[in-house]
Amino acid sequence: MAHTEGVDGAPGTLQATVGEPEEAAGPDTDVALLAAGHPTITELRTVSAVPGLL
Structure with a gap:
């Protein structure tokens, strides 16, 4: 996994x-x-669904 920062306001x-x-x-x-x-993988949840995260 590689992450790049955005340049001049562009998203990373x-x-x-x-x-x-x-x-x-x-x-x-x-x-x-x-x-x-x-046939399944780990449940995907939005960050707002994780108690105490936000």
Whole structure:
């Protein structure tokens, strides 16, 4: 994951790349669950849905 700052008021960017994993995925990670055939990943929530975050 790479982050760049915006220039002259332009928004910054995030760039993700895919590569070979450096180590095996843990047993309860999304990667391991998807590899085992489970059709779901971790729930996505808006930051306003996380109590005490804002």
